[in-house]
Amino acid sequence: MSSHSKAPLLRRREYPYALFLLPGALAFLAVIVVPFLMNTGISLTHWQGVGSPKWAGLDNYRTLLDDSAFWESFRHSLAMVVAMAVLPTALGLVLAAALFDYVAKHIGTRTASVLRACFYLPQVLPIAVAGIVWSWILAPEGGALNEALDAVGLGSLRHDWLGDPDFALYSVMAVMVWVQLGFPLVVFMAGLQRADPSLHEAAELDGASWWRRFWHVTLPQIRPEISVVLLWCTIAALKVFGAVYVLTKGGPGGATNVPSYFSFQSFFEKTQVGYGSAVSTALTVIILALALVALRLQTRAEDQQR
């Protein structure tokens, strides 16, 4: 707007900046907008994926509300939020603070960055590969965990970690904490770098304990990072698919099913495409609502920084 008026007078045939949006807009239309609208449309039909869809109105959504399997998968989503957002954020905060103002200051920045790298490593792994690693470690016979328990004389704790309905969800949660921990840690450490060190030093001189400094100085300084990380991780947790596919296929008996895997099953295993679309549409609504909150928080955090 303002830069337009300042453009040189002699410009011939100037195309508007909006033209640069054209390729992106067309690509988005074809790959995101049209499929998304189609998915919503399909959710209002009964369709096996072949033949023509039959109009069903809100039938699928009504079925959804009464489907205990769906609600169970949704409860597992909340467990995933704990495993992928709440626990990694809490652990990441303590680890980041310990690495930043303990290890880095009193032992050396090299040690701190080596430790940080160890925690971050699982983050670069394809989730399918993480799944293979862990499904072998957690295997009932010959798996590394059970063998290790035997070796230290705790053989009575042996379990079929992924095959026992009472343990499968907790096992998957533990794997997800391992996968996810590095992300909050790295973000928080970067946030701490931006924080003002003098506040911390003042608190230290006043004799505040490490815990008090952590709670009253460190945490408030990186509050924007904390809320953003929590929301990003929550969204990632609601979308989790690959880990469930590779580790348990939603089993045993639906004990680890999540909405995204539930919709995948409806699409490609049960060929209830209309129903699968309803599940994924419901999931989308929840995620987009959270994403909007995340956006609001983020713009507010940016305004505060200015």
Added chain:
Amino acid sequence: MNALKRHHAPARFPVLAALSVAAVLMVLPFLVVALNAVKSPAEYSANGPLSLPEGIHLDGLRDFWQRVDFGRKLFNSALISGSVAVLAALLSVLNAYAIGIGRVKGRPWVLAFFVLANMLPQEALVYPVYYLSKQVGLYDTRLSVIIVFTVIQSAFGTYLLSSVLGAFPKEVIEAARIDGANKWQVLWRVVVPVSRPTLGVLLVFFFIWTWNEFLLPLVMLISNDNQTVSVALGVLQGQRLMDATMTNAAALLGVLPAFCFFLIFQRTLTRGIAMGAVK
């Protein structure tokens, strides 16, 4: 609590020890997998997963490599991820140029649209994408996956680059314009060279994210010749056709590329994560 702190000296060792133990626990799965990938099946069944290997047997690795034609999967993954990285960065630059520097009308809405597109669960796209790609003859081609991920990744790129370009010094652009450069020339000769660091971060991220993607490639790439590393490993694991040594060989081969990216791009990755999270 007050007695504990005094000065930092007394608690120093326990804290470092606890952190080191935690760090070892994090990398332990990688070590155990590497150890068992080089055992022979006989050795594995005799000594179990916790013993140190007696020698280095590469049979498991070689068998797995040939069985899934792993070289081909690596090539597919590299081709798809590399193309997506370049194309998505290109699309991001074009979008961000219009939004960040051109300040097109309705800018916040355009930006919000891109962010939401990035947040969308792929489950809400997968069936129509599967169906449409069959209609136009792109099903089970690497091109279909390249197109889809170029668009998905560029949503994040547009978001990040727009805010970077929004802070681009106006005088530089105006100077170039007075020298007679049109918008297209300003983009390529001024904006792109100056934004090279951010573009580098984006390229690395797009490459690794696409490499790690699972759901869409799983649905779209069904033939052996087109599969990526992730899909090939995930599908095999799902079928549970492998013995323990081969599983470990598979896991090790899956881990190695990620490990290399990590060593090469560690700085970029950590810088980029912080940038992406807070920008």
